[in-house]
Amino acid sequence: MSEVINKVLDLAKRRGIFWSSYEIYGGVAGFYDIGPIGVKIKNRIVELWRKYFIRDNNDLVVEIETPIIGPAKVFEASGHVESFTDPIVECKNCKRVYRADHLIEDTIKKSVEGLKPEDLTKIIRDNNIRCPSCGGELSEVRLFNLLFTTNIGPYTGNLGFLRPETAQGMFTAFKRVYETSRQRLPIGIAQIGRVARNEISPRQGLIRMREFTIMEVEFFIDPNDTDINNVPLHRFQDIKFNILTAVEKEKDGKPQEFKLEEAVREKIIIQPWMAYWMAVASNFVKALGINDFYFEEKLPYERAHYSKQTFDQIAIVNGIKVEISGHAYRGDYDLTRHMKFSGQDLTIFRKYDEPKIVKKKTLIINNVKLKEKELRKKVMELINNRSVEEVEQLIKNNVKIDDKPLSEFLSVVEREEKIHGEHFIPHVVEPSFGVERTLFLTVVNAYREKEGRVILSLPKYLAPYDIAVFPLLEKEELIKKSIEIRDTLSDRYDVLYDEVGSIGRRYARADEIGVPFAITVDPQTLVDNTVTIRDRDSWKQVRVKVNDLQISLEKLFRGEALNKIGIEVKDSNE
Template sequence: MGERDKYAKLVELAKRRGFFWPSFEIYGGVSGFYDLGPLGTLLKENIKRLWLDYFVTKHSDMVVAIETPMITPEIVFKASGHLESFTDPIVSCNKCGRVFRADQLIEDALGIKVEGKTPEELTKIIKEKGVKCPVCGGELGEVRTFNLLFQTYIGPYSRDRGYLRPEAAQGMFLAFKRVHTVMRSKLPLGIGQIGRVARNEISPRQSMIRLREFTIMEVEFFFDPSEKYSPPFERFNSRLNILTAEDRLKGVEKPTTYDAEEAVKEGVVKNEWLAYWMVVSKEFVKELGVAEEETFFEEKLPDERAHYATQTFDQMVKVSRWGWVEVSGHAYRGDYDLSRHMKFSGQDLTVFKRFPEP
């Protein structure tokens, strides 16, 4: 049986057995939205409980869970940089008017990776390589950016603009000072959250893998970078399969296996806590049924990283239909978010550090 046939049969089985099906089905459906049926809802709850166990309960000495709103005032995303940077490149067909995500269109047509390239660079590739509209064969226009935030209004006044959050992180950054106080001003401190998010994806595909609304599970971990920490690597098997940015630039496709602590010492991972949470994530995915050899961490190149990150690893998992897909992201954000929110709010989000001696 081909992978396409196997996938089609699994999707059909999921519908019949009550795991999931397209939302708004009687009206023809809308891409990027799915309902969870009775069994799908129970399966999701099992996954959420397991995630809480790994990331919160097993780390109750330093991680707590909170819940924050999905609707967020505009000022928050001005401060975080999402209004400016949370974008994807799009291109329109001059003939039929259809709109496509430009980087995916090029990758599908030419089989080359173009993630992180500017709209101007993508336009040049389209023109030079003769990439056409995949629907009607028409000429494509100039590549431009499209913001992925869903916009709404808070209350009856149009000036009170808000957005559906695309990640849970900002709520945790805004609550940091209060949670830090509640937890008796201790560092390191992890804040976890499970909640709904929304991203106005240009062309959702890959069924349940790429959605416009979904549940996300996140931890933001706060620590003093001037302190020397010893994360509890002994709690888990600390081997990590890593494909570094340097190896990617050399054309290497196979990841290298590192001990997590050695990866930090060798400078492969810039921070010990980043390496530790990568280990936890690997073990969590392993308990979900993914073998170690079927997952690795891919370091993002500088032009692929989000605007807030100094180092990022995507956890990749191999699936039979689409090959390697991202299931989690691990970013070393530094103090970017807290410092930006201090600047835009005028509030002090620093913490008091007590030294043994004055």
């Protein structure tokens, strides 16, 4: 774990951002409490995500909520029961269990993602990799399913799972949302909710957890609509992507820059709508204050079982590279599977601009010749689950039943029909963010040190408090005036009020949780009704009239320079 991450973990615990859950019992790996300051930052990140993915796309996206627990059938259909696995290996001596691919990568410094258990076992043997805890011999590698299991209701055998993603609730609710909303494609269904994954080796704070929150969109599209002009890429005309393609990745190459439309037209991104949401994600991540990132294409063996193409958005913060979002083109996998397992019709009707005349083959059964019950049974068993074309071929091949040609009982005729449209299964594009991971990376990215002190240099709109109000001294007149200012500003801003300790310590506390501006009431305030406004990052201060505070703060939050709104003063209380 890097030095910066250790410092952030210390700051997070000290200032109430996050800490390990169940501390009084020694903690449980992979579970974290989000503290009072962390919840404020997290909620602002969630609202920022809503702005970029839902409100700014309200012509395309609606938001729903679905349960955390689902019946086993749902996750059998989704493929999670079969495929949601990671490789594990156990020490034969101390019985500790490790995630095999991570253990190998940490030892030989080479990616082994996607390799089969037997291949991982061979690498462990060839490199004499031992248990990091006791040095004991390791077992054969096997697969471990990451689903948390539960029982729904008091009845045994009514198995359920805690969802590992919010997606399945959106897929099972798709037809209902479609019918009650726009009744046309494309349509996005967004959801923010808790999920659970029984991770083998949770690590690096909020990077890999066993319970966390996901923000994601399942965006349903007509696969036949291939006109790039129907995707509003013009909203992102100037955007460029740094993409590490699968081809370059296999050659140990580096990310290359692509314009948005260039990446689509050259089929670097195979589905235009995925490029659209990657552009939205780029703007969102920049709004978090993270400007250094690229998209890495997953190789075929690295992709999830449902994916036709996947990109991870890799953020580079304080020297570390971490996935901040995932973007998958899921095709029709999910709806097809849920149709199969539920028996319900999840197709959409595509109406033609004008009716089409089509020739359609129809199977005709000669009921007169099939009066005999046993003979009818044999014929029906033969044609059961066969298409009309397959039955026609049987007739042409002179297949016989009880020495009688099939043509005596069946015939195929071709007729013209006028059809007005067709049913199809929508395809899905999915952008997905983990909230706690996003919170963690935002905090790590914002971490600064200045003259031996810590500053959390968050974007203003993500700070837990907009402003702080401090009386310089614990004097009744100053405290009364400070409370008056706090109450006036609280209608518009989230205000931190603190009167305990030296002003320098209060500034330091505000800096460490990222409060962008501090207003200080001092003895001069009582003389000329002015206060100082202090900037978190520069530590510079200006003096302004109390009556002008609202206007001054509005200008600062719009990005105007501090020295433009008041008279700069030197502070001796840092």
